[in-house]
Amino acid sequence: MNPTELANQATLAANRALELAEAARQAALYVAPVAEAAEPFLYLLTIFLMACFVGYYVVWNVTPALHSPLMGVTNAISSVIVVGAILATGLSDSIAAKIFGFIAVTLASVNIFGGFMVTRRMLAMFKKKG
């Protein structure tokens, strides 16, 4: 292979690369609006997946003796959907939303208070004896 041939081939490869880059740019322009719409979802999805991993490692570290209190605590904190209920009740003028929001707040509050209280009762029994 002589130097001229090599140079020609290099030029061809470079041109091809430029074409590909241009195609990618066009594709990106085309996708941008979609990506914009998907962005909040992807952001939440990222957080969701990370939280799954955190949950996985933290929960494996829970001692089996405390699996019942674990259910109590997770039950209480899953009622954090009360946040959604509060927003619906407080931010909207819709009567339907206010009624549904009120019911949801009430149900979730039973859980929040009940869950934390019953867990507290259970954990109080696991004090070091003697």
Next chain:
Amino acid sequence: MGATVSTLAYLVSSVLFILALRGLSHPETSRQGNLFGMVGMGIAILATLLRPGMGGGGIAIVLAGLAIGGTIGTVVAGRIQMTALPQLVAAFHSLVGMAAVFVAAAAFYAPASFGIGTPGHIHAGSLVEMSLGLAIGAVTFSGSVIAFAKLDGRMSGAPILFPNQHKLNLALGILMLVLIIAFVATGNSLLFWLIALLAFVLGFLLIIPIGGADMPVVVSMLNSYSGWAAAGIGFTVGNILLVVTGALVGASGAILSYIMCKGMNRSIINVLLGGFGTTGGGEAGPGAGNGDRAPVKAGSPEDAAYIMKNSQKIIIVPGYGMAVAQAQQVLREMGDLLKKEGVEVSYAIHPVAGRMPGHMNVLLAEANVPYDEVKELEEINPEFAEADVAFVIGANDVTNPAAKTDKSSAIYGMPILDVERAKTVFFIKRGMASGYAGVDNELFFRPNTMMLFGDAKKVTQEIVQALQR
């Protein structure tokens, strides 16, 4: 309070919730963990109430809901007996599910509050998330109601089976998918409620074939569902705290389900298909063993007391029968008396003992048994060989050696507590009936086994009296 500040507050809450779970890695840090959880919840609620645009009327409604629900929750949690814990947890799960349904409904009728569109014109992506949160929430609700009824004895714990059950569930599942697609395409309110209705029916149908002793798996699974429902709602309303918490709870319930299944050597599918332990297992009177076996040796509480008094090491194996008989207090008295005689006493807990994960540990803790005397399966199994007495109270299948030897047995492969290695085995049982799995326990017929027939609490009380003499 601006949007950035409330997002920061939600972040703090998320971290506090993670720390709440982290605290449960040891009994000594657990109470602080629970406190973190409460503070996290308080911050989340306060930050939401202080968001701009919150109307005074709305805040009043929210405070009323918090007061009513909070009072009910506090009273119920304060009064509940620890033996009734599994049904309480199931009832609480049903409330989370129902709350998720109502939040989804509120978001559907007031989408502008969450910036996901206007009524009738909600973004398609949000409709997908909303229908998932709605469906999972509704399944969690009706499934938990059935689990509650079974655990509370309002409904027989026996599996309810009918022909083509699984085909029906599959068909309903496909119908659900079709409804969700139609809902996302049209945003129709009738379809919204149809999805909720169908999900209620599905939750009901999914749990009725599952038997009473499989409830630890069911309760854990519904725990997981309540988390996924919260996450679904979190995606709908675009809130990071709901998404993080939902993921934490979902992962936690899934891990507990896995641990419970492993404790029975059964797949989650096998548990969910249900109908386990419905064959065989007829009731038989004391001493009515199979004809070709040696008769069982029945003893008196006095005999048991005498033998235990002269032992060096005793391992107590409690099961659901102890919880039913409420025998934990008197069991601890027996343990105390034996310790005074210089006997080493410890407790062995099988992962699936009781009706929810960790059920036995809570009952023993309630009876003031020090938690370091209570040991898990892997930890205690090597110790049975050195034990003079294995005292099995209200447990059966989890001690059955057939799980190791008999490949045809329904419980083959299940990890068991090696009580057979102890010099003497006591079984406190009402009769000779087989356990939940419907499998005979050959241990009953061994020469070194002594059966103590009667109610677990009464027999233990008689042993305590004999020890005091």
